[in-house]
Amino acid sequence: MSGAGPSASVALRPWPAPQKEAIPPADLFSRVHQLTIERGHLRSITEKSLQDDIDTGKDVATDIVEGVEQSQKKDAPTRQERVQEIAQKQVEMYQALDWASFAAGNALDLVAQLLSRDPVKNLDASFSEKYKQQRVPKGSFGLDKGAPPDRSDEKEEQQRIQDTEKRRQLVARGSRMEALEWSTDSFLKAAGQLQTEVHKETTYWNEIMSISQRGWSLQRFGRESRNSPFAVRYGFAEASDHFKARGLAPLRMSKDGSIILDPTLALKPKTLRVRISDSGKVVGTSCLPTQGQTTDVAVERSIQLARDSLFEEELYHEISLETRQLLAYGVELRNSVIHLQAPGPDPNFTDRKVLIDCIARDDETLGSQDQSENWMAQNVAEALRLLLTHEHRMRLFRRSQLPSPLTKQKSARTNPPLLRTLLAAFYHLNAVDSLQAYLARVASVLNSAGLRVSLQTTRETTWVSLTNLIAESTKKDLSATDQLLEVFTKPFDGLATLSLPSNELQPEKITIATRTYIGAPTFGAEHKVTLPPSLVSVLSLSQDQKREFKFPTTEEVTSYLDWVLSLDLSHTLLTKEYGRRAVIMSKDPHISVICKEGKERVQKDVSIQLADGKLSVTVGSNIPPENVYAEQSCTWDGTKGEPALKDKLKSWVG
Amino acid sequence: MHELLLYGQVPRSRHEQVLKVLAGVAAMQPRRVLQRHIVYKPTREPEEPGSNIRRGGTQAVAVKNTKQTPPKDLNFSQLVQKLSDEEFGSHSNGPPAALTANGASAAEAKWSMVFNETPDTTDRGVLTRLAQTTDITSGDPHAYMVAGRHQFVSEYYVEGHRFVHENVVILFHRVLHEPGVRSLETAPKEVLPTFEALQSLDPSGAYILEAKIRVQDLNNLTVLEAGVSELKRFQTQMKGCVELAVPDRLSLDTRVKYKPKTA
Numbered sequence: 001m002s003g004a005g006p007s008a009s010v011a012l013r014p015w016p017a018p019q020k021e022a023i024p025p026a027d028l029f030s031r032v033h034q035l036t037i038e039r040g041h042l043r044s045i046t047e048k049s050l051q052d053d054i055d056t057g058k059d060v061a062t063d064i065v066e067g068v069e070q071s072q073k074k075d076a077p078t079r080q081e082r083v084q085e086i087a088q089k090q091v092e093m094y095q096a097l098d099w100a101s102f103a104a105g106n107a108l109d110l111v112a113q114l115l116s117r118d119p120v121k122n123l124d125a126s127f128s129e130k131y132k133q134q135r136v137p138k139g140s141f142g143l144d145k146g147a148p149p150d151r152s153d154e155k156e157e158q159q160r161i162q163d164t165e166k167r168r169q170l171v172a173r174g175s176r177m178e179a180l181e182w183s184t185d186s187f188l189k190a191a192g193q194l195q196t197e198v199h200k201e202t203t204y205w206n207e208i209m210s211i212s213q214r215g216w217s218l219q220r221f222g223r224e225s226r227n228s229p230f231a232v233r234y235g236f237a238e239a240s241d242h243f244k245a246r247g248l249a250p251l252r253m254s255k256d257g258s259i260i261l262d263p264t265l266a267l268k269p270k271t272l273r274v275r276i277s278d279s280g281k282v283v284g285t286s287c288l289p290t291q292g293q294t295t296d297v298a299v300e301r302s303i304q305l306a307r308d309s310l311f312e313e314e315l316y317h318e319i320s321l322e323t324r325q326l327l328a329y330g331v332e333l334r335n336s337v338i339h340l341q342a343p344g345p346d347p348n349f350t351d352r353k354v355l356i357d358c359i360a361r362d363d364e365t366l367g368s369q370d371q372s373e374n375w376m377a378q379n380v381a382e383a384l385r386l387l388l389t390h391e392h393r394m395r396l397f398r399r400s401q402l403p404s405p406l407t408k409q410k411s412a413r414t415n416p417p418l419l420r421t422l423l424a425a426f427y428h429l430n431a432v433d434s435l436q437a438y439l440a441r442v443a444s445v446l447n448s449a450g451l452r453v454s455l456q457t458t459r460e461t462t463w464v465s466l467t468n469l470i471a472e473s474t475k476k477d478l479s480a481t482d483q484l485l486e487v488f489t490k491p492f493d494g495l496a497t498l499s500l501p502s503n504e505l506q507p508e509k510i511t512i513a514t515r516t517y518i519g520a521p522t523f524g525a526e527h528k529v530t531l532p533p534s535l536v537s538v539l540s541l542s543q544d545q546k547r548e549f550k551f552p553t554t555e556e557v558t559s560y561l562d563w564v565l566s567l568d569l570s571h572t573l574l575t576k577e578y579g580r581r582a583v584i585m586s587k588d589p590h591i592s593v594i595c596k597e598g599k600e601r602v603q604k605d606v607s608i609q610l611a612d613g614k615l616s617v618t619v620g621s622n623i624p625p626e627n628v629y630a631e632q633s634c635t636w637d638g639t640k641g642e643p644a645l646k647d648k649l650k651s652w653v654g
Numbered sequence: 655m656h657e658l659l660l661y662g663q664v665p666r667s668r669h670e671q672v673l674k675v676l677a678g679v680a681a682m683q684p685r686r687v688l689q690r691h692i693v694y695k696p697t698r699e700p701e702e703p704g705s706n707i708r709r710g711g712t713q714a715v716a717v718k719n720t721k722q723t724p725p726k727d728l729n730f731s732q733l734v735q736k737l738s739d740e741e742f743g744s745h746s747n748g749p750p751a752a753l754t755a756n757g758a759s760a761a762e763a764k765w766s767m768v769f770n771e772t773p774d775t776t777d778r779g780v781l782t783r784l785a786q787t788t789d790i791t792s793g794d795p796h797a798y799m800v801a802g803r804h805q806f807v808s809e810y811y812v813e814g815h816r817f818v819h820e821n822v823v824i825l826f827h828r829v830l831h832e833p834g835v836r837s838l839e840t841a842p843k844e845v846l847p848t849f850e851a852l853q854s855l856d857p858s859g860a861y862i863l864e865a866k867i868r869v870q871d872l873n874n875l876t877v878l879e880a881g882v883s884e885l886k887r888f889q890t891q892m893k894g895c896v897e898l899a900v901p902d903r904l905s906l907d908t909r910v911k912y913k914p915k916t917a
Contacts, residue, residue, distance in 0.1 A: 237681060400682050403821050405655050405868035406881045 029099060105130075113141045200257030207259050208251065211300055221250050234307040236314075238392040238399075243314040249306065251299070259299045266302065269309035269361040272316055274381040276342075276373040279351040284373025286381040288361065309361065315388045315418070316358035322419045329423055329518065340419065342426045354380055354422075383425075384418055390485040391416035397478060420518040421488050428516035431525035432459045432494040434554045435514060439496055441613040441638065442565065449615055449636040450644025451501035451569075458495045462487050491517035500532060501565070502572035508532035510564070512557065526550055527557040535564060538571045540587075559611075563589070566610045569645075574606060577646065578653075593653050604653050613637065617645060619652045658867040658885050659773070659781040659906075662896040664826075666859035675895050676817050676824060684815035687827065688737040691768075691812060692796070692842045694804035695910055696728045728910040731804065732768045733795050733842075734787075737811075742849040763789035767799075773903040780885050781900055782872065796842055809842050811852055814861065821881065822888045825864040829855040863896050865889070 035045060105128045112126040117139040124132075208230060212218050221231040235247010249262040276284035323333045330341035340354040354377075436457045443455040458464055466487065470480050478486070494514035499507035511530040515522055531539070531547040541547070551557040566589035574591055575582045583592045590607040604621040618633040634648050664672045677684055771784040790798070796806070814827025830852040865888055867881045889898045 396682065400685065400818055402823060403818060403868070405870040406821060406877050407870045408874055408877055 033095065110141070114143050117142070200253065203257030204253050204259065207299060211251070211303065214300055216303060232303055234303050235310055236392055238395040239310075239314055240318070243310055243317070246310060249303070261299065261302055265299070265306045267306065267309070269305040270313055270358050271309070271361045272312045272381055272384070273357055273359050274377040275355040276377050277353045277355055282355075284371065284375070284377040286377040287374070305361070311385070311388070313358060315384055316356070318388065318416055319356060319384065319419050322415050322417075325415070326419060326423065326518070329524070331419065331423070340423070343430050380422065383422060386485060387418045387421055387488070388416065390482055391418070393479070393482050394486075397482070400477070417489055417518070424492060424516050424518045425488070427518075427525045428492040428494065428514065429459070431516065431527065431554055432514050435494075435496060435512065435527065435557065438554070438558045438561075438613070439498055442561070442610070443498065444638040445610075445613060445615050445636050446501050448638050448640055448642055450646060452504045453501050454499045454507065456497045461493045461495055462490075491515055491522070500534065500568050500572075502568045502576065503534065508534050510561070512561075524552065526552055527554070529557060529560065531564070534572060535568060538567055562610045566608045569610070570606065570608045574649075577649075595653055606649065606653065615645070617648065619649070655785055655787075656869045656872050657783055657785045658869060658881050659783065660865045660885055660889055660898040661901050662863040662865075662892070662898040664861045664863055664896055666861065669861050672861070672863070672896060673815060673826065676826060679891065680817040680819040680824065682817060684817060684826070687812065687814050687816045687825065688739065689812040690735040690737055690809060690846070692733040692735070692809045693807040694731050694733070694799050695807045696731075696803060697805045698728075698803045728912065729769065729771060729908040730807070730910060733799060734766050734768050736764050737846070739849065742846050763791050765790040765795045767795070770906070770908050772907045772909055775903070778882050779900065780882055781903060781906070783906065806839070806841050808839065810855065819888065821867050821884055823866045823868070825866070826861060827864070828859065828861045831855050863898065865898055
């Protein structure tokens with residue numbers, strides 16, 4: 001009650017008296033009540049009158065007597081006493097309630113009076129009726145907070161204050177100790193944490209630096225920037241959309257600071273495998289692409305592998321899309337292996353196939369013992385890779401050109417010609433090589449028969465002048481590599497010229513142009529034979545007819561050339577040789593020569609056949625006396641030292 | 655052919671930075687562009703207003719139905735010559751060959767004739783104008799223009815870089831001119847001045863960013879909308895780097911002010 005804190009300063013109770021004389025309020029009420037009963041009223045109860053009473057001994061006796069009486073009566077309370085007691089208690093209770101309501105009413109009035117300073121508050125209902133009658137003006141009562149009276153001079157108080165002070169100091173010291181201990185702990189913890197953070201950051205940045213120094217392009221990563229502030233871009237800028245999106249991997253930080261492998265980096269690396277199969281037997285396999293600089297950091301290695309794998313997968317993807325257009329060329333996609341017919345020059349292996357698939361890099365591919373065609377498989381694989389890289393660069397090139405104005409027509413995206421180029425190269429080389437082999441054989445056979453022919457062959461006209469082409473190119477934007485590779489995406493043109501054996505002085509030439517393109521208009525290799533004018537008369541073609549004939553296969557062109565050359569030999573060379581004596585009997589390479597043997601005129605049939613790389617001359621005649629049909633023939637197959645055709649004929653025909 | 659256009663301005667100090675930003679946006683290296691623009695003014699008389707209405711007594715009843723077409727404006731036109739760095743100030747290269755066009759195909763043509771109409775009044779958020787470019791592959795372009803009743807006005811040079819971002823052609827350039835000689839010239843120079851002798855037309859040396867989409871036909875609304883939205887997308891993409899805006903259409907006015915000859 002005394003000296004309560006300043007927070008308890010709303011003192012609605014009487015100021016406490018000093019402890020000795022203090023009577024608690026509950027006692028005071030009972031004391032007042034007691035006095036009222038004793039004296040009848042409170043009037044004239046002063047210290048003096050009481051002292052007088054004590055001195056005269058007026059009330060002491062009665063008090064004692066009453067006390068005695070009460071104690072006597074307590075032994076056996078009667079019913080009457082019980083009723084009296086209850087009534088008394090009832091009175092007491094009512095009095096206490098009266099007091100309570102009086103005090104509460106006073107308190108309420110006081111509070112209301114205090115609050116009535118605020119004119120906004122409507123407090124009429126809060127005042128008690130009695131208070132209202134007194135008409136105390138509103139707001140006439142003030143409340144102020146004051147310092148409690150100074151009681152430091154009292155000894156007890158001083159003692160108490162000192163005690164409190166001591167206790168407080170003790171508590172303060174204790175809590176300070178505790179706080180210091182706690183802060184030391186947290187400092188240590190922070191230091192430890194900082195150390196691991198620093199270590200983490202150092203490891204992370206070292207790895208980032210080493211990745212960056214290897215030339216990988218790093219970029220800021222917007223999302224999830226807390227764990228992976230950087231991402232590495234290893235994909236190809238010009239790859240098709242799906243693969244372009246895959247070319248980015250975030251570099252996340254693990255708990256110890258090293259870089260966590262992103263799922264995209266941790267995928268099993270794949271590689272393109274090319275196999276050559278001859279009638280179902282694998283005779284060659286491409287080897288793994290060479291690994292660049294090997295590094296110690298696992299992340300760099302996996303980035304590199306991911307990059308390689310992405311490239312190979314895109315290559316396989318593009319190729320497998322392309323197979324759909326190439327079904328007519330015998331390209332099939334079976335069990336995710338692309339089968340490509342590749343007719344080789346060797347006639348023993350007509351069933352040669354190129355098998356392309358995409359396999360896991362660490363897959364053991366040692367399937368066959370025969371490694372004889374490894375070079376070819378390897379070259380095919382490298383060619384496909386080069387072509388895709390070329391396509392990437394060409395995409396950038398096409399993108400950088402001025403775009404055509406917007407129109408309704410959407411430009412369709414075309415697949416890069418990868419397999420088509422490969423197929424075209426196969427077809428072309430095959431066609432040109434077999435033609436050249438045939439022509440070389442024909443030329444050697446004719447030469448061995450004493451006929452002068454010259455042969456010039458070119459496998460591909462642009463390949464011959466490739467360096468000049470690039471040196472003289474006006475395209476500044478394209479690099480030499482791309483110009484070189486661009487040659488391969490265009491139709492291939494082979495050229496062969498063979499001079500006719502009939503006219504040695506002014507040789508006329510047959511020109512055979514081979515054009516290969518997978519697509520319109522040739523859809524493969526095509527030979528175009530251009531005949532010289534002298535053959536026009538032999539073949540009895542009309543003058544205005546084109547002297548060009550197109551053949552889709554080498555077999556057709558060789559048989560045609562066989563026929564044309566035989567005709568040239570018989571119809572041009574021999575008629576020139578024998579003049580009027582020669583009679584052309586048919587459109588086949590047969591002529592009849594009329595000779596005089598003695599007096600008889602003998603008709604000798606000379607037939608010339610050029611086939612399968614052999615030139616054979618047959619002279620048949622009816623020998624006059626018995627008219628027996630006799631035949632003489634001679635064959636040239638290119639071996640030297642044989643007599644010349646003309647000499648042979650001269651000996652037979654004359 | 656029509657062009658959709660937006661323009662922005664970049665101070666010289668930010669040239670490098672914007673060049674790099676654009677290279678990133680377009681994902682390609684900048685291509686250097688050097689051009690000489692020669693401005694010609696037509697010397698012929700414009701068609702007289704209402705000249706298609708017959709005057710004098712006529713028996714034709716249908717005269718009323720004749721549409722009153724507004725007089726056709728005459729516009730300045732330009733010859734544009736693609737240049738390379740070596741061509742500037744090359745006196746020693748024998749006879750001046752500056753004024754002959756050559757080029758095997760249109761893509762390699764050095765000269766072209768450019769005709770731009772005043773941008774039209776429609777508000778699409780981008781400027782729209784009719785533009786014709788004709789590549790000249792042989793002959794003397796200046797002689798051709800003079801023969802077509804054009805009069806040489808002046809020449810200026812454009813130096814900058816070009817980017818292609820999908821269909822948006824971005825020309826980041828500034829206009830250069832040879833100071834002091836403009837009024838003296840009567841024909842385009844046969845020998846180009848040295849590059850160092852050229853001065854930026856804007857004394858502060860600021861660069862212009864021109865974003866252009868070419869549209870074949872304005873009548874096809876879908877194509878036009880696609881072009882406009884693509885250009886606006888580029889505008890939003892560049893926000894914060896270069897503010898691309900629609901300039902006052904009359905600042906690109908190419909019409910010739912016609913003063914009737916006083917008799």
